[in-house]
Amino acid sequence: MDRTPELGEFLRTRRARLSPRDAGLTDYGGRRRVAGLRREELARLAGISVGYYTRLEQGTVGSRASDAVLDALARVLRLDATERGHLYGLARPERRAARAAERPECPAEQLRPSVRNMIGTLGDVPALVLGRFVDVLAWNRAGHALLAGHLPFDAPEHSGGDGSGGPPERPNIARMMFLDPHTRALYPDRPAKCRDTVGDLRLIAGRWPDAPRLAGLIAELQRESGEFRELWAAHPVRTCATHTRTYRHPVVGPLTLTDELLTLPDDPGQRVVIYHAESGSPSADALRLLTTAAADGPLTAPLTAPLTAPPRRT
Known part of the structure; x- marks a missing residue:
């Protein structure tokens, strides 16, 4: 680049x-x-x-x-x-x-088993691991239900992250944000989320200027999304650290959640994202309800059965 x-x-x-x-x-x-x-x-x-x-x-x-x-x-x-x-x-x-x-050549990204195990132990706390180019390397059941219940839960072990520019195999947060109708509908304040996404991608492009896979992702988004083209031309740069956002979830309704991004120092470019609700809030109850519903299969419609949230942990 x-x-x-x-x-x-x-x-x-x-x-x-x-x-x-x-x-x-x-x-x-x-x-x-x-x-x-x-x-x-x-x-x-x-x-x-x-x-x-x-x-x-x-x-x-x-x-x-x-x-x-x-x-x-x-x-x-x-x-x-x-x-x-x-x-x-x-x-x-x-x-x-x-x-x-x-530093060595940009290899195909590998997710350490201990990191996968860590997010799996979080129960009804949504979590996912982002790769260096915002590919989803893994998510726990709650994270998948929150962000992408319409997609398959399991992500493949490899994503073409070696810079080969091959076809994407993992969900990609930036691609989902601009090209996936489900993700676009998830954020009531979608313009702000889109600006944050592009600002983060600009910083990533600055750190990895010669990665063909990243260049391919940016070219695809510029080709397929006029909204992305306009935001990219404005050249926002923004560090993603923590946000409190409202979500309009198709299964459990509105949620107010805070996300925290944690860098993995032994895995350059990889970040863990954890979403949490205020203790005792309706959003916390909705998250538990969502995780229970996700255990029964794909989430494709609002809950209609009288499903109750599991007892609170003490």
Whole structure:
């Protein structure tokens, strides 16, 4: 994945979202030909020449930009910590290449049995394991029932994660979010979830810029989803850590759940996602009900039988 156009794209999107007034400039009104700051305005505020900034945005001087220049741009553009790190990664592709050269080739992803066993012991707490390119490596019964009761429960052991670009064999969270009607209907605030998904995928693309499998996933989503194309062009970058969201589940109705993402340091790029409800809440009862229903077979319709939740653990 070529980093040069991505650097310019990232800088342009961040210029466009910052108005002259936000940057402390006097806005004399009138029609502006560009949204947000002009190149010359940003260059002046950052203390660099317009020509130098233009070449930086064109990607011709990124690797030679000093820390002071990048810091100044980050300050003027009001980048948060995640965006600042992303800027440095795009501007210093040779450093990223050197780090990549120090690690082995991207192998087919393997899920450690102990991790699979761990999420299986969580009972009615939904959990899943995401691979480096947001493939679902495994989910427990509750996690499957929450997110994908319409899909087969078992995922295959291998997914083409070696970068071969072969056909996908595992469910993929980004693909589900944009192309699967069941997943799209699960989130009442779907635009926010979609932005978070793309922001996370942008960061992943920055960490694994040369992975054919990831490039294939992004190309597929750009081809099949206009919504994804629009969000991808906006170049959001966002670290997924924890969210509290409302879900509109087709079987048990509305749920309010918090998700926690835990990185696996011995498995680069892999993350465990755990969903939990507030203790004693209707959502906690609904989760137990959902897990009980999932044990009886595929979830395809709302519950109609008088199924009761199992007793609470004490």
